[in-house]
Amino acid sequence: MPSLLDVPRLQFVVVTQVGGERAFRRRIMEMGLVPGTAVRVVAVAPLGDPLTLELRSSKLSIRKREAALVTVRT
Amino acid sequence: MSAPRPLVAIAGNPNVGKTTLFNVLTGSHDRVGNYPGVTVERRAGDMPVRGHGKVELVDIPGTYSLVARTGEEQIALEALLGLDGERAPDAVIVCVDATQLVRGLYLVLQLLELGAPVVVALTMMDEAGDGAPDPAALARKIGCPVVPVVAHKKEGVQALEQAIAQRLHSTTRHEIWHWKPSPALAARLGPIQAALPEGWPRQEAMALWALMSVEPDDELTHIPPTLRAAATVPADEARQIDDEAIAARYAFLDREVAPLSAHEPDRSRTEQVDRVLIHPVAGLAVFLLLMFALFQALFAWAEPAIRLIEALFTRLGDLVRHVLPAGMLADFLAEGLIAGVGAVIVFLPQILLLFFFLGLLEDSGYMARVAYLVDRIMRMLNLHGRAFVPILSGFACAVPAIMATRTMERRRDRLLTMLVVPLTTCSARLPVYTLVIASLFPRRKLAGLFPVQGLLMVFMYAFGIGSALLAAALLSRTVKSLKARRLPFVIELPPYRLPRLKDVLHMMWERSRSFLSEAGTVIVAGSMILWLLLSFPRTPPAPPGAAPPEVAAQQDRERRSTQLRHSYAGQLGRAVEPALSPLGFDWKIGIGLIGAFAAREVFVSTMGVVYGVGGGADEENRSLRDKLRAERRPDGSPVYTPLVGLTLMIFFALSCQCMSTLAVVRRETSSLRWPAFLFTYMTVLAWLVSLGVYQGGRLLGFG
Numbered sequence: 001m002p003s004l005l006d007v008p009r010l011q012f013v014v015v016t017q018v019g020g021e022r023a024f025r026r027r028i029m030e031m032g033l034v035p036g037t038a039v040r041v042v043a044v045a046p047l048g049d050p051l052t053l054e055l056r057s058s059k060l061s062i063r064k065r066e067a068a069l070v071t072v073r074t
Numbered sequence: 075m076s077a078p079r080p081l082v083a084i085a086g087n088p089n090v091g092k093t094t095l096f097n098v099l100t101g102s103h104d105r106v107g108n109y110p111g112v113t114v115e116r117r118a119g120d121m122p123v124r125g126h127g128k129v130e131l132v133d134i135p136g137t138y139s140l141v142a143r144t145g146e147e148q149i150a151l152e153a154l155l156g157l158d159g160e161r162a163p164d165a166v167i168v169c170v171d172a173t174q175l176v177r178g179l180y181l182v183l184q185l186l187e188l189g190a191p192v193v194v195a196l197t198m199m200d201e202a203g204d205g206a207p208d209p210a211a212l213a214r215k216i217g218c219p220v221v222p223v224v225a226h227k228k229e230g231v232q233a234l235e236q237a238i239a240q241r242l243h244s245t246t247r248h249e250i251w252h253w254k255p256s257p258a259l260a261a262r263l264g265p266i267q268a269a270l271p272e273g274w275p276r277q278e279a280m281a282l283w284a285l286m287s288v289e290p291d292d293e294l295t296h297i298p299p300t301l302r303a304a305a306t307v308p309a310d311e312a313r314q315i316d317d318e319a320i321a322a323r324y325a326f327l328d329r330e331v332a333p334l335s336a337h338e339p340d341r342s343r344t345e346q347v348d349r350v351l352i353h354p355v356a357g358l359a360v361f362l363l364l365m366f367a368l369f370q371a372l373f374a375w376a377e378p379a380i381r382l383i384e385a386l387f388t389r390l391g392d393l394v395r396h397v398l399p400a401g402m403l404a405d406f407l408a409e410g411l412i413a414g415v416g417a418v419i420v421f422l423p424q425i426l427l428l429f430f431f432l433g434l435l436e437d438s439g440y441m442a443r444v445a446y447l448v449d450r451i452m453r454m455l456n457l458h459g460r461a462f463v464p465i466l467s468g469f470a471c472a473v474p475a476i477m478a479t480r481t482m483e484r485r486r487d488r489l490l491t492m493l494v495v496p497l498t499t500c501s502a503r504l505p506v507y508t509l510v511i512a513s514l515f516p517r518r519k520l521a522g523l524f525p526v527q528g529l530l531m532v533f534m535y536a537f538g539i540g541s542a543l544l545a546a547a548l549l550s551r552t553v554k555s556l557k558a559r560r561l562p563f564v565i566e567l568p569p570y571r572l573p574r575l576k577d578v579l580h581m582m583w584e585r586s587r588s589f590l591s592e593a594g595t596v597i598v599a600g601s602m603i604l605w606l607l608l609s610f611p612r613t614p615p616a617p618p619g620a621a622p623p624e625v626a627a628q629q630d631r632e633r634r635s636t637q638l639r640h641s642y643a644g645q646l647g648r649a650v651e652p653a654l655s656p657l658g659f660d661w662k663i664g665i666g667l668i669g670a671f672a673a674r675e676v677f678v679s680t681m682g683v684v685y686g687v688g689g690g691a692d693e694e695n696r697s698l699r700d701k702l703r704a705e706r707r708p709d710g711s712p713v714y715t716p717l718v719g720l721t722l723m724i725f726f727a728l729s730c731q732c733m734s735t736l737a738v739v740r741r742e743t744s745s746l747r748w749p750a751f752l753f754t755y756m757t758v759l760a761w762l763v764s765l766g767v768y769q770g771g772r773l774l775g776f777g
Contacts, residue, residue: 022289022312023143024562029320030139031564032177036328046354047450052567057338058174059348059567061446066562 001071019069080129086169088136089568091197095225141286144293165241172202173339176327187279196222207334217250269304344569372470379423387416414601418594428474433578439568456550458487468498499538502674509693514719596737607643635686643668657764658718670731717771729760
């Protein structure tokens with residue numbers, strides 16, 4: 001399954017599973033990134049990490065290490 | 075005793091306009107304190123509600139969820155439900171951003187599950203435009219009152235007060251949102267309910283809270299061991315529980331509430347701004363420019379105000395001396411009390427300016443971008459991205475910088491930042507460096523190109539930031555309460571919004587007030603103690619003779635010098651000489667170090683008094699420089715060699731020679747332990763490194 005790191009920038013995808021440590025996944029899921037949500041990567045920080053995601057018409061930033069654990073389908 | 079007046083809490087996600095609404099509802103009159111046990115600010119104010127007089131309105135820290143991992147996050151739950159000594163609010167206003175309906179209502183659902191008397195205040199209605207949901211329809215969907223407000227225009231405020239008044243009257247709830255746990259989860263919840271402490275409401279929902287919050291390595295406070303045992307579950311089961319609970323709430327919201335918003339909010343302005351501000355090149359350029367402006371403001375723009383305050387208090391002291399007969403009372407008032415109060419007021423220009431900038435950065439939404447831009451660097455040092463601005467401000471002055479650590483939620487992040495900020499090269503160190511460099515180092519150019527004196531100054535700056543960053547990396551790996559338990563990095567980049575001047579001014583005033591009343595009193599007391607040390611026992615002034623004014627002035631300077639040398643500080647200087655001589659310092663430097671506690675630059679004027687050139691001496695004073703160069707040890711060798719000068723600068727760079735810093739750390743941590751730790755670690759570090767520099771330098775044949 002592709003992760004958020006594998007999809008081209010600006011392309012909307014749908015979250016299928018959120019992996020990673022419990023604290024991370026609970027926090028980001030509570031902020032709306034639950035399976036079934038449409039999401040896209042809109043920017044990478046100037047120093048290469050973290051990323052900016054857009055979901056539910058808001059912007060969240062997470063690190064690449066954790067983005068790799070969010071699986072998506074196109 | 076009459077019944078206590080009603081208590082209303084105001085909660086919501088971060089960046090939804092909660093503070094503006096709080097300020098409008100309370101008319102900006104608030105009381106700031108701390109929640110017991112943790113240094114989370116508790117703001118409260120009075121809100122008029124018809125039929126109830128003035129109810130107490132308490133501001134709950136912004137949060138996305140009640141599930142907690144740290145003691146700070148736990149505050150929201152305890153204050154909203156009245157657990158562990160908190161009083162349960164009689165109504166809870168939840169601010170929900172009309173453009174972020176679903177996410178804001180996630181918090182509302184949690185509160186409804188727990189039986190909280192919720193009134194939803196729908197904020198940002200102007201931003202949502204014609205996409206805004208119909209409040210009445212929303213109220214029917216979730217079963218609690220919904221009042222649209224535009225706080226800064228005071229629209230909807232009256233309706234909100236009415237809704238609260240009704241909520242205070244009625245105890246009935248319309249429960250529309252109800253969630254039935256799966257059989258597996260229900261089986262888990264049973265034993266946890268049995269283990270809940272007495273007085274916790276809504277057993278099933280509380281049990282779910284415990285199940286989602288308690289973890290083997292959480293930082294929660296007062297969770298009874300039996301509850302902890304019951305709520306600890308295997309990792310894979312914990313994931314399933316989280317999935318089930320979170321998905322159930324979002325499924326409800328996506329199905330029932332999301333369709334109420336006619337269309338998505340217009341974010342084109344934020345998009346355009348972000349195209350520049352988080353752009354790989356332009357974004358960094360703007361960031362550096364803004365940070366430079368902030369630094370310049372603290373460093374240079376505050377200067378005229380600081381000089382004015384200093385001049386004012388000097389004049390006031392002179393006036394007192396002029397009016398009162400010469401003697402102890404006049405000395406006490408002028409040098410002890412007035413100088414002490416001046417030493418507090420003098421921080422205000424930088425505090426006001428820094429919090430002005432912080433307010434703009436925070437309220438505009440840019441502060442989250444700062445954390446985003448610098449995260450890559452800061453996380454290597456185990457520092458929070460938001461620690462950047464405080465550390466930068468430390469180059470002007472540690473006192474406002476330490477106060478600025480409040481922009482971080484987590485105690486551990488704040489503490490670590492507070493402990494390293496005093497290592498940055500604050501402006502009070504500059505006079506000391508200038509005096510030492512100008513007195514003891516040649517005006518030569520290295521390789522005919524680089525001036526030695528300038529290079530040394532640059533080196534001292536690099537040394538300051540280097541030691542601060544190194545200290546962050548080391549402290550966060552060694553000190554238990556500073557260890558970086560991996561916290562998820564999930565930050566919201568909120569839409570850009572125009573900051574409201576009123577809110578910014580309000581925060582500037584509030585911070586200054588709390589500085590004056592809480593840290594200020596300690597600083598005044600410290601100044602008086604220092605004055606006592608430096609002026610007692612007293613040497614009687616010479617009888618007024620017919621000496622010509624110039625001779626009399628010289629005699630007075632000599633008297634002051636003798637007095638200081640024999641004062642308690644002088645005795646203390648001699649007493650600590652054995653500890654200082656391995657660093658190449660004599661007891662006179664010891665006196666200067668004691669004087670420097672008032673503020674590092676006081677080292678210069680103290681040395682001026684010691685060497686009989688007068689207390690008005692500054693770092694440009696030629697006779698003080700000459701005296702330093704001419705000072706000899708008993709064996710005839712100079713006291714102040716370039717090596718001693720370098721060692722002295724290193725000592726000043728690393729030691730916590732500043733009581734105001736300690737006072738403000740005490741205020742921000744509400745403890746004596748952390749200022750004591752800060753003082754100890756910096757003094758030991760300064761002593762060891764200075765020892766290494768001096769003795770190493772001697773071995774290499776310098777000095």
